[in-house]
Amino acid sequence: MDMEAGSAYCRKQKSLGLLCSNFLNLYNREGVDTIGLDDAATRLGVERRRIYDIVNVLESVGILTRKAKNRYTWKGFSAIPQALQELKEEGIRENILSNGGNISGKLSDDEDDDSSSNPNSSSQNDNKSSSSVLPKFSASRADNRKEKSLALLTQNFVKLFLCSKMEMISLDEAAKILLKSVGESQPNRTKVRRLYDIANVLSSMKFIEKTHHPETRKPAFRWLGLKDRPDSASVAPVKESKKRVFGTDLTNSSTKRCKVDTVPEEKSNPVMKTKPQPPVKCENLGVEEDLHQGDSEPAPIPNVRSYQFGPFAPEIPKASGAEEHNPSVPDWESLASAYRPQYHNQALKDLFDHYVEAWQSWYSEVAKKNPIQLVSS
DNA sequence: TAATCCCGCCATTGT
DNA sequence: ACAATGGCGGGATTA
Numbered sequence: 397m398d399m400e401a402g403s404a405y406c407r408k409q410k411s412l413g414l415l416c417s418n419f420l421n422l423y424n425r426e427g428v429d430t431i432g433l434d435d436a437a438t439r440l441g442v443e444r445r446r447i448y449d450i451v452n453v454l455e456s457v458g459i460l461t462r463k464a465k466n467r468y469t470w471k472g473f474s475a476i477p478q479a480l481q482e483l484k485e486e487g488i489r490e491n492i493l494s495n496g497g498n499i500s501g502k503l504s505d506d507e508d509d510d511s512s513s514n515p516n517s518s519s520q521n522d523n524k525s526s527s528s529v530l531p532k533f534s535a536s537r538a539d540n541r542k543e544k545s546l547a548l549l550t551q552n553f554v555k556l557f558l559c560s561k562m563e564m565i566s567l568d569e570a571a572k573i574l575l576k577s578v579g580e581s582q583p584n585r586t587k588v589r590r591l592y593d594i595a596n597v598l599s600s601m602k603f604i605e606k607t608h609h610p611e612t613r614k615p616a617f618r619w620l621g622l623k624d625r626p627d628s629a630s631v632a633p634v635k636e637s638k639k640r641v642f643g644t645d646l647t648n649s650s651t652k653r654c655k656v657d658t659v660p661e662e663k664s665n666p667v668m669k670t671k672p673q674p675p676v677k678c679e680n681l682g683v684e685e686d687l688h689q690g691d692s693e694p695a696p697i698p699n700v701r702s703y704q705f706g707p708f709a710p711e712i713p714k715a716s717g718a719e720e721h722n723p724s725v726p727d728w729e730s731l732a733s734a735y736r737p738q739y740h741n742q743a744l745k746d747l748f749d750h751y752v753e754a755w756q757s758w759y760s761e762v763a764k765k766n767p768i769q770l771v772s773s
Numbered sequence: 774t775a776a777t778c779c780c781g782c783c784a785t786t787g788t
Numbered sequence: 789a790c791a792a793t794g795g796c797g798g799g800a801t802t803a
Contacts, residue, residue, distance in 0.1 A: 407801050410779065433792090445781065448794055465787075465792070541785070544795065567777095586796060592778050615776075653779070653800070 405653050412593050413600035415442060416450050420601070423470055431460070431468045449546060453597045456550040477622060480558060487555030549574065549587070550594050557604070557619035564609065566616040567591040 408414070418440055423431055437447045451468055454460045458479025463469040542548060552574050556565065571587045595617055598604045604617045 405801085407777090407779065412778080443781075444792085445794075446779090448792090452794080541795075546794075589778065589797070590795090592776090596778080 407653075410442075410653075411596055412446065412449060413596035415440060415446060416454070416597040416600040419447075419450050419454075424472070428470050430463060431470055433466045433468070449593060450597060452545070452547040453550045453594055456547045457554065457598075457601075457603070480554070480621065483551055483555050484558040487552075487559040546590055546594065549590055550598075553591065553594055554598075554603075557621070564607065564616045564618050566609065566614055567595060569616075 419436065422436075422439060433444060433447050433451070436451075437444045440447070451460060455462065455468070456479075458475040459471055459473065460468045461471055553570055556570060556573060557563065567588050571584045571591055574587065575584055595604065595606070599606060599617075602620055604619050604621075607616055607618050608614065609616045
């Protein structure tokens with residue numbers, strides 16, 4: 397029975413990784429400096445919950461910072477090197493894998509340079525209470541929650557790669573190692589689930605890539621991080637114009653999986669809360685709908701929709717027709733340029749180009765200063 | 774079947 | 789009290 401007509405639910409189109417890619421190329425353009433969660437959710441066509449996931453991991457890597465309620469500040473890719481550097485230092489300092497017990501308590505978790513301290517203040521600050529004295533382990537019961545946060549898990553996961561020598565880790569191992577947090581015990585079934593989420597978004601940014609353990613054949617992830625780029629050489633910069641195009645919006649969403657639905661059985665109770673607003677209006681987001689910034693773009697887009705993988709979907713679908721390149725994929729840059737060609741979809745091509753460009757600029761930024769160089773605070 | 778991981782309920786925390 | 793955040797894990801989807 398059933399009546400699916402042409403669209404079947406496809407989990408991959410709703411993955412966090414893809415969502416992350418969309419998020420990135422939606423906000424990674426000049427003019428953007430602040431991001432509203434509601435706006436993001438609407439434009440990307442996903443529920444708020446998912447935005448929290450994305451934002452949390454992106455913040456862990458320095459791309460964003462929370463500014464206020466419902467609002468994040470876009471720092472950009474250029475903030476990554478610094479963040480990773482600090483993450484690395486922190487990791488070495490406290491953690492030290494292999495451990496011996498656990499990461500010494502957990503004190504400072506956040507990183508980021510943070511702006512300088514307020515210069516203002518001429519003197520005694522006022523402020524209310526300054527109870528924090530820092531001594532006394534204040535293992536606040538409250539912060540217990542943060543111990544398990546996605547953000548922290550992300551940072552620890554990254555630290556693991558940054559500090560440890562092993563460069564191929566399976567999520568199970570990672571979960572086990574990262575279990576050092578306060579007396580957690582037991583199986584971390586949940587933790588692994590979270591790790592999958594994290595791995596997906598990190599993969600979409602190409603920080604890591606999925607592979608297989610040579611021996612075990614078991615799936616594992618390899619750190620790509622900011623691979624040093626030897627000389628630019630490849631990648632022709634700015635090939636075409638098209639700096640900020642984006643008229644097409646690729647939303648995930650189309651055919652939901654939904655939970656309670658029209659089940660042919662079961663007592664459907666009255667009262668099912670279900671979602672208050674299921675109207676997933678996804679289909680095509682307006683091309684013009686938009687908001688601040690006068691981004692007027694004629695948007696020639698021919699109605700895109702199928703589109704199956706973002707420019708950075710993990711694992712390149714070998715669907716490519718005529719491609720002659722090694723499967724090893726050592727460098728993204730070369731691969732990227734090799735790929736650029738055929739894309740029947742104009743919009744997709746533009747989008748891809750844009751991303752490549754952004755990535756490039758980020759790389760050059762990184763290239764200027766070695767990643768392994770302590771930055772003077 | 775095992776590996777992956779989306780979805781959204783609902784506990785927390787913020788205002 | 790209500791709104792914003794975000795653990796958590798059931799179970800659908802994929803490999």
